[in-house]
Each structure stands twice: as C-alpha cells, then as structure tokens.
Amino acid sequence: MNYKKEAILLLSDLHIGVECDNFYNTYNVDIARKRIQKVVDDTIRYCKEQNPARLTILNLGDLVHGIIHVNARIEASLDVVDEIMVASEIISQALNQLQGVAPEVIYRSCVDNHSRAVADKNQAIEKENFNKLIDWYLQERLKNTKIKFVNDNISDEIGKFNLLNGKVVMFAHGHNDNINSSFDHFIGATREFVDYIMLGHYHSSKAKTYNGITVICNGSVVGTEQFAMSKRLFGNPSQTLLMFDDDNLVNYTINLSINK
Secondary structure (H helix, E strand, O other), X not given: OOOOOEEEEEEOXXXXXXXXXXXXXXXXXXHHHXXXXXXXXXXXXXXXXXXXXXXXXXXXXXXXXXXXXXXXXXXXXXXXXXXXXXXHHHHHHHHHHHOOOOOEEEEEEOOOOOOEOOXXXXXXXXXXXXXXXXXXXXXXXXXXXXXXXXXXXXXXOEEEEEOOOXXXXXXXXXXXXXXXXXXXXXXXXXXXXXXXXEEOXXXXXXXXXXXXXXXXEOOOOOOOOHHHHHOOOOOOOEEEEEEEEOOEEEEEEEEOOOOO
C-alpha cells in the first residue's frame, strides 16, 4: 500500500498578556517565548524522525488574553494592542522555523473567545476577532516563505479539511463546543462523517473516541493562572503534535513545564 505520513501541530491558548507567579506555575511573555520555542524544537525533532510529507499547523486561538473579562484586563501585563503584536511575532518566528520540516507546510486558523473585539459576548460578532489580525500579519510577514496559508473554513469559527489518507478533520477553538457532544454538532453541520475533531479552549490535553470519531483537545501554553487556580484546575502546560501514519495515529504531548 502506498501512503504518506503527515503531521498536525495544534497551537492554542498562549494568552499573551497574562502574568502569574504561583506555587504551581510562573508565566509571562519571556516564558511564553521559551515554551513556544520548545514546541518548535520538539516538532522539528519528531518530524525529522517520522519524515511526514505534510505538516499542518492549526492555530486554535486564544493567542491573546484580550478584553473579555475585567479580571482578564487586571491580570494582563500588556494592553490588547501590544498583546496582538507580541503574539503575532512569537507565532511568525515559530512558523518561520517550521517551514522546512516537511515538503508541504500549511497554516490554518479559526476565531476564538478571548480575541473577540467586544467584551460582551451577547453583543459580539464572531468575525470581529483579533485572531484575524494575527492571521493577516502572519500572512504578510511570511509571504515569501514556503508556508501555504489556507482560508477555506466553512465559517470563521469552524474549519474542515482532508488528510492525505482521505479522512476528514474538523477544528474549532472550542468555546461553543463540548467535547462530549461536538461530534453530533459537527456531523449535523456538514451532513457527512467526520473522523477527527480538534479543539483548544479547555487547557487540558485529552482525547476521546465516540462511534469512530476521535475528539482531540489541545493543552495550553499558559498553564495554571489565576482563574484556573481559583477553580482548582491544575495541569501542566502542553501542546499537541499528531502524526498520522496510514490509519495509525501517534499523539505527541509536548510538555511545557519549564519556567527558566
């Protein structure tokens, strides 16, 4: 059988602007840069080992902490404009390093909740989202590289594409989805079978399979900050690299528990 390996890197939940220093986790812009660099280094290493024909980078959102909650603005060390600029540059540097790890490198993205331009979610419009500004910056900054920017989502918040093996992937940030019911919603939206659903938002790396559909949640770069601490939600920061080898799936959880 002739088939090609391919990889998907899930990037989400940097929450640039947040600073925390508690007994469980320390986070700021400098640590964010170090953690993303580890994601890049590990992705390059694993791709050299596996030699995928294609790497798809999914920006699943919440790269900035945004303006959606009063406590979010109190916790933030940067204003939202600076958050956008810093997050854009961190991701552009990461993409620039990743452009050579596979013959084909693709970038896809979706909108999220922390990047919405209006704080009140009842008055917000999904497409008015700071993540789209980040995408625009990345495309302009990296237009002379080999990275292919694909903008074929079925909506601003939901993306869909096919793997080289023909299986169907759908993705979203996850703020409008539940890991236990997302497969029903996504199949209902497309009226076709979906093999994989990929989400961010929950700050916890996990995977569940329902009736042949695998739902994969990415971890976060920020880790346990003040809100998570108040809810007693403790977890190590991480991101996810998926390697598809014919019908096999290898899930690399990239641990980011590094503060220095």
